[in-house]
Amino acid sequence: MIPKTLVSSLFAGLMLVATAVRADEIPVAVAANFTAPMKMIAADFEAVTGHKVIASFGSTGQFYAQIKNGAPFEVLLAADDETPAKLVKEGAGVSGTPFSYAIGKLVLWSAKPGLVDGSGEVLKKGAFEHIAVANPKLAPYGAAGMELMKTMGVLDAVAPKIVTAENITQAYQFVASGSSELGFVALSQVLKDGKIEGSAWLVPAHLYTTIRQDAVLLEKGRGKAGAEALLAFLKGEKAKAVIASYGYGLSK
DSSP states (O other): OOOHHHHHHHHHHHHHHHHHHHOOEEEEEEEGGGHHHHHHHHHHHHHHHOOEEEEEEEOHHHHHHHHHTTOOOSEEEOSSSHHHHHHHHTTSBOTTOOEEEEEEOEEEEESSTTTSOTTSHHHHHTOOSOEEEEOTTTOHHHHHHHHHHHHHTOHHHHGGGEEEESSHHHHHHHHHHTSSSEEEEEHHHHEETTEESSEEEEOOGGGSOOEEEEEEEBGGGTTOHHHHHHHHHHTSHHHHHHHHHTTOBOOO
């Protein structure tokens, strides 16, 4: 007769093997501004489900082109709500799956203390040589920065000083390295333990179009347990707590 303890051990081992077999690797395209929170969420998700997130970070516009050209992504976490809706309309996204996982907040930021004031007057004074802006054709935060400068009536004066970054991560790097004295970034990139190093203006939300960041299940993820589980996890309280801790708003 086989001892009960041995039977239990064998059963537990078989369950682990079965879980490993069911676990998916999920290729996910993630907006660059969401890099830090996504790394935390992915770790939590993997610990809970056993599925592994294979995340790529970049500009939403570039990801759109890649997805249309057959990239193997199963989930997109965009920096806007227009791209997921467009992918659904064009048959590359699954209808009914888009939802807002975060509301982005735009910041005019400098690594230098005292350079950026609390109302954006630095843009009107023009006492800087370079300002970093993510490519507005590809990056919603870059588009928001351009919209703000137009609204403030400073775009024409500032235009010769604009350094166009490939995405929001590169815009941050330009400012952090000092190659641009200031630039438009996401609050999540510069918020450390609830504080912002350097100097910054948290741009009032009414001065630019709301940056509603949507997630969508892509056609390559249809029917994939891991991809569907990740989207469900993003809607959960644990993921929402991480998102809020990085300064994002949450959709109601």
